[in-house]
Amino acid sequence: xxxxxxxxxxxxxxxxxxxxxxxxxxxxxxxxxxxxxxxxxxxxxxxxxxxxxxxxxxxxxxxxxxxxxxxxxxxxxxxxxxxxxxxxxxxxxxxxxxxxxxxxxxxxxxxxxxxxxxxxxxxxxxxxxxxxxxxxxxxxxxxxxxxxxxxxxxxxxxxxxxxxxxxxxxxxxxxxxxxxxxxxxxxxxxxxxxxxxxxxxxxxxxxxxxxx
Numbered sequence: 128x129x130x131x132x133x134x135x136x137x138x139x140x141x142x143x144x145x146x147x148x149x150x151x152x153x154x155x156x157x158x159x160x161x162x163x164x165x166x167x168x169x170x171x172x173x174x175x176x177x178x179x180x181x182x183x184x185x186x187x188x189x190x191x192x193x194x195x196x197x198x199x200x201x202x203x204x205x206x207x208x209x210x211x212x213x214x215x216x217x218x219x220x221x222x223x224x225x226x227x228x229x230x231x232x233x234x235x236x237x238x239x240x241x242x243x244x245x246x247x248x249x250x251x252x253x254x255x256x257x258x259x260x261x262x263x264x265x266x267x268x269x270x271x272x273x274x275x276x277x278x279x280x281x282x283x284x285x286x287x288x289x290x291x292x293x294x295x296x297x298x299x300x301x302x303x304x305x306x307x308x309x310x311x312x313x314x315x316x317x318x319x320x321x322x323x324x325x326x327x328x329x330x331x332x333x334x335x336x337x338x339x
Contacts, residue, residue: 128319131195133171138188140222142229145189150197151235151325153318154263156223156254159205161240162270162305167192167200169305170315177202189226198235198322206250227261232332235325236264236318239291243269243283243302247290255291264324265298266317267291272302272309 139145155163164177177192190202203223227234237258241251258265269287272280280302287300298317303310 128195128315128322130171130173133173133176133192133194133200135176136191136193136199138190140188142225145226145230146191146193146199148230148233149193149199151322151329152199152201152230152233153322154201154203154227154234154237155240156203156237157205157240157270158242158248158250161205161242163202163205163240165305166238166240166268166270166303167202169308169311170318171200187222189222206254224257227257227263231261231263234263236266236321238314238318239265239267240270241267241287241291241300243272243280243287244274247287251291264321266314266321267298267300268310268314269300269302271304273304273307275302 136146137144155167157163167177168174171192171194177190187204189204192200192202194200203226206223227237239251239254239258241247255265255267267287269283272283275283284300284302291300301310301313303314
């Protein structure tokens, strides 16, 4: 995809405030402070578009970025930050699971970010299970790969593949870096393919409605 326009659309905390789908959504999920905003900025080539925070657990809204007037890149609240207020941690599950359920037909791909430097968590596995249960195409990427040496990168890939196995025919986990652009062309190829497949499915579905 050639990025011609990308802008912040809105931040929502309630389902009724979400923009109606235009084309396929690309959703980004991961632990707090894993680098979702940085990856969105790197993919879109727009430094500072998605706001980053040095405080894990700060983002508690669903942030929509409109891309080429046809798609939304969606940054969902990060999970797993123990020092976030308990009420915030408890609200996360309902907010994210609710979003994935009601917007399932609009999601072309979900990008699950895992810090390649650390072990996969149970929350990461739960996140992937949610996507599989809803038949949402998932792409698992190990982020911050620029902070690993060559040998460590190879080990990280093996660990991701072992700890987060994907269904037959799905995308095997791979490494990316928002700082060096490592793996971004590969990620874009998978996203382009997912968006094209989603468009084909919607063309056959007479019940599909979108924002005019």
